[in-house]
Amino acid sequence: MALTPSTMLELGTAAPSFNLKSADGTRHDLAEKHIDAGLLVIFMCNHCPYVKHIRERLAQNCRRYQQQGIQVYAINSNNADAYPDDGPSQMAEEARLYDYPFAYLVDGDQRVAKAYRAACTPDFFLFDKSKRLVYRGQFDDARPGNEVEVTGADLSAAVDALVAGGPISDEQKPSMGCNIKWKPGNEPDYFGTQQDTSSL
Numbered sequence: 001m002a003l004t005p006s007t008m009l010e011l012g013t014a015a016p017s018f019n020l021k022s023a024d025g026t027r028h029d030l031a032e033k034h035i036d037a038g039l040l041v042i043f044m045c046n047h048c049p050y051v052k053h054i055r056e057r058l059a060q061n062c063r064r065y066q067q068q069g070i071q072v073y074a075i076n077s078n079n080a081d082a083y084p085d086d087g088p089s090q091m092a093e094e095a096r097l098y099d100y101p102f103a104y105l106v107d108g109d110q111r112v113a114k115a116y117r118a119a120c121t122p123d124f125f126l127f128d129k130s131k132r133l134v135y136r137g138q139f140d141d142a143r144p145g146n147e148v149e150v151t152g153a154d155l156s157a158a159v160d161a162l163v164a165g166g167p168i169s170d171e172q173k174p175s176m177g178c179n180i181k182w183k184p185g186n187e188p189d190y191f192g193t194q195q196d197t198s199s200l
Contacts, residue, residue, distance in 0.1 A: 004179035016115035023091035037069030050177035072102040077113035120177040137172035
């Protein structure tokens with residue numbers, strides 16, 4: 001499989017707006033949402049083993065983040081024509097099975113992924129209440145097969161520091177996972193020489 005890192009979008013970048021439908025058909029317009037303590041945007045999908053490896057702990061941690069005042073959205077930008085497991089009905093079932101506490105949104109034309117320079121699944125973007133980027137990095141050191149416990153320690157440390165008003169280190173490890181499955185001809189300029197050599 002092709003292992004792909006985050007692009008590491010520049011800290012301080014303003015959160016690009018989006019107006020997307022969730023898997024259940026509910027529309028979510030970021031511009032209309034009140035941001036209390038911060039905003040977490042997660043690019044993920046159903047079929048990626050890197051997402052599967054963390055999804056239960058991710059759901060658990062996101063409940064706590066929401067209790068801390070963090071607005072959370074997950075976005076699936078994969079080409080569902082080529083990867084039908086990532087279609088809206090399958091997303092709705094995934095959200096039900098794993099009790100996702102966040103809206104799971106469909107980025108069908110992949111414009112939002114490009115706006116965030118999202119590259120992999122999972123890819124995490126944490127913004128402060130002014131919608132300025134303060135963290136873009138990994139959930140934790142756990143990867144499929146490396147026997148590291150899944151805790152979400154890196155992301156949680158950033159959330160806790162943001163909520164407490166403390167400093168967040170700019171030394172952040174990139175998230176790693178499968179590349180976003182771009183529609184043919186729709187690959188962004190930052191996709192560069194990354195090749196999808198997997199069947200995932």
